[in-house]
Amino acid sequence: MSEIVLDGVTKVFDDGYEAVKDMNLDIGDGEFMILVGPSGCGKSTALRMIAGLEDISSGELKIDDEVVNDRSPKDRDIAMVFQNYALYPHMTVRENMGFALKLAKVDKEEIDRKVSDAAATLDLTKHLDRRPANLSGGQRQRVAMGRAIVRDPKVFLMDEPLSNLDAKLRVQMRTEVARLQSDLKTTMVYVTHDQTEAMTLGDRVAVMRAGVLQQVGSPGDLYSRPRNLFVAGFIGSPAMNFMIGQIDGGKLKLPIGEVDAAGVAGAEHDGRVIVGIRPQNFEDATIVGEAKEERGIIFEADIDLLESLGSDLYAYFHVETEGIQSDQLADLVASRLEETGAAGLREGQEQVVARLEPTSEVRRGQKAQLWADTAKLHLFDAESGERLGE
Amino acid sequence: MERRDTRDYAVWSIAIALVLLFALIPVVWLLSISLKPPSEVTDGRFIPASFSLDNYKSLFEGGFSNSPFIKPLINSILIALITTVIAITLASFTAYAIARLEFPGKRLILAGALAIAMFPPISTVGPLFDMWRALGLYDTYPGLIIPYLTFSLPLAIYVLVAFFREIPWDLEEAAQVDGATPFQAFRKVILPLAAPGVFTAAILVFIFAWNDFVFSISLTSSDASRTVPAALAFFTGESSFTEPTGSIAAAAIVVTIPIIVFVLFFQRRIVAGLTAGAVKG
Numbered sequence: 001m002s003e004i005v006l007d008g009v010t011k012v013f014d015d016g017y018e019a020v021k022d023m024n025l026d027i028g029d030g031e032f033m034i035l036v037g038p039s040g041c042g043k044s045t046a047l048r049m050i051a052g053l054e055d056i057s058s059g060e061l062k063i064d065d066e067v068v069n070d071r072s073p074k075d076r077d078i079a080m081v082f083q084n085y086a087l088y089p090h091m092t093v094r095e096n097m098g099f100a101l102k103l104a105k106v107d108k109e110e111i112d113r114k115v116s117d118a119a120a121t122l123d124l125t126k127h128l129d130r131r132p133a134n135l136s137g138g139q140r141q142r143v144a145m146g147r148a149i150v151r152d153p154k155v156f157l158m159d160e161p162l163s164n165l166d167a168k169l170r171v172q173m174r175t176e177v178a179r180l181q182s183d184l185k186t187t188m189v190y191v192t193h194d195q196t197e198a199m200t201l202g203d204r205v206a207v208m209r210a211g212v213l214q215q216v217g218s219p220g221d222l223y224s225r226p227r228n229l230f231v232a233g234f235i236g237s238p239a240m241n242f243m244i245g246q247i248d249g250g251k252l253k254l255p256i257g258e259v260d261a262a263g264v265a266g267a268e269h270d271g272r273v274i275v276g277i278r279p280q281n282f283e284d285a286t287i288v289g290e291a292k293e294e295r296g297i298i299f300e301a302d303i304d305l306l307e308s309l310g311s312d313l314y315a316y317f318h319v320e321t322e323g324i325q326s327d328q329l330a331d332l333v334a335s336r337l338e339e340t341g342a343a344g345l346r347e348g349q350e351q352v353v354a355r356l357e358p359t360s361e362v363r364r365g366q367k368a369q370l371w372a373d374t375a376k377l378h379l380f381d382a383e384s385g386e387r388l389g390e
Numbered sequence: 391m392e393r394r395d396t397r398d399y400a401v402w403s404i405a406i407a408l409v410l411l412f413a414l415i416p417v418v419w420l421l422s423i424s425l426k427p428p429s430e431v432t433d434g435r436f437i438p439a440s441f442s443l444d445n446y447k448s449l450f451e452g453g454f455s456n457s458p459f460i461k462p463l464i465n466s467i468l469i470a471l472i473t474t475v476i477a478i479t480l481a482s483f484t485a486y487a488i489a490r491l492e493f494p495g496k497r498l499i500l501a502g503a504l505a506i507a508m509f510p511p512i513s514t515v516g517p518l519f520d521m522w523r524a525l526g527l528y529d530t531y532p533g534l535i536i537p538y539l540t541f542s543l544p545l546a547i548y549v550l551v552a553f554f555r556e557i558p559w560d561l562e563e564a565a566q567v568d569g570a571t572p573f574q575a576f577r578k579v580i581l582p583l584a585a586p587g588v589f590t591a592a593i594l595v596f597i598f599a600w601n602d603f604v605f606s607i608s609l610t611s612s613d614a615s616r617t618v619p620a621a622l623a624f625f626t627g628e629s630s631f632t633e634p635t636g637s638i639a640a641a642a643i644v645v646t647i648p649i650i651v652f653v654l655f656f657q658r659r660i661v662a663g664l665t666a667g668a669v670k671g
Contacts, residue, residue, distance in 0.1 A: 014492075051563075051567055052566075052567075053563050053566070053567070072566070073563075073566040073567045074566060074567070074568075074569040074570060074571065078567060079567065079568075080563075080564070080567045082560050082563070082564060084558070084560055086558065086560035086561050086563065086564035087564075088561060088564070088565075088579055089583065090582045090583060099565075099568050099578075100568035100569050103568060103569045103570050103574060104569055147564075147568070151568075
């Protein structure tokens, strides 16, 4: 049994910066909880407070119903994997993994046995007598995990453990982490800025922004019912598209056409809304079946750019819409602009990404008939950015 | 390209040879004088006409009680070692705190240390002489060790702060999470990684204490605590009419040996890149 409860946990640094604001989170026994958010959102600080490496300014942190605010890291029975591994360079892999047990005065045979077991699980047996300097990035990463698992702690904390690996290794280690957690059934808190990692690994995902917890839920939950603009824009890849819509007399007017508001969740009241639509909810109108065609709209778009990934085809086009003013989206938009290089858009235009079937015949620089699934629209309050409707 | 490499190599070799020559000529000269028989010491030849170990023998003649050299040598070794151990212990704690913690007065401590290191030692000799007489520290080991610490601690602190700052803080946090107390983390993780710095600082402190003349000549009055550099000044010749040049040269050669041993011994431990592989990058 090892349950973690954060009750109004707040972190204010000496310079007055509030890194984590009134965080409430229950992490169940054996649960794999992901803290995700852009850099500087306070996720690492939250993790470090759980570890005891950072003081808690106010609020309570409980592990197994015991308040541990004032306990030092060594008395919390937690293991942590650091972003840069933090292996002890003067010790061999074996000594690195056994260090915690040695400090705990476990007898030598027991240490040897546990280290060998963990090494076997992580495929490190051959490397036990080498030093970290002589290991590859992936091996170091595994040693860091091995150091955590030999202890059989109450809780595993992982601070972006995969961010230093190259893309291929990262995917491989991701499955490794998932396997480990399901084998060990130990409570795990995992911090990442990568929403793909968050979606694929976690039982539940907690999205943070600017020190505030935005939404906690299963990956599916976050994807299909994001609570606000930030979560909507952060979860999902490519990210959700946003445009301004106007509800007027039972009609929802969008830059790409007009929809019957009755069929859209949250469109009860007249007024301006921000409308989100995922790239997956577009299709080439010439391909989409008739059955689907009925619950959507067909519109014409100038295709600016096409990206073919083989299995998917991403079409970039733009719509005429007034600028979306929301600080929730500000940082997301900035980072997305970097990724997609959507420079060259004039004021009053928003870039939209559509995922199409690879068989589609749309061409770059030409007009194309696209279909949008209006049953899957997400509506957000234009002022607060909160989700409208269920 | 190859020709240029060869030329560079030649130029560098000559430059290094010149520096070595410049540094070693006095040592070789001392060696030469120390190996001459007492009667030929003043013959002005660079290479002795005949070799003799008489000068070395004279140093140790009379055994422990009568030799003018043995007791000072022991004093030198003990005082330098004790100074080094105390200085390194204190400096490593201080440097660790300065490198790791934010506390009021941190800059003041560093600035103060630097100021003391720059202070001319000779200006403290007079007051110390009076104080030590009053306190009973005159002509004792502590009477020398204390001023040596005053001047070597700042140096050691500076060297160690630089090394401690290089060690990733993550390692210490990892140790804490692994169940180490702050002191265990310091002793088992930080200190071994700072070993090159510790040895560097140790060498510097040892050499400072070993080479000191000013304090030793002023704050001692007998072989009870007089160190070799000061004792050399009290060497006497065969008779009151002969200069003890030969024995001084021999003593100078002998006292150089521990320094060389000390440096060679620790130099092997100053292995660069010991921290490689701790953290990525």
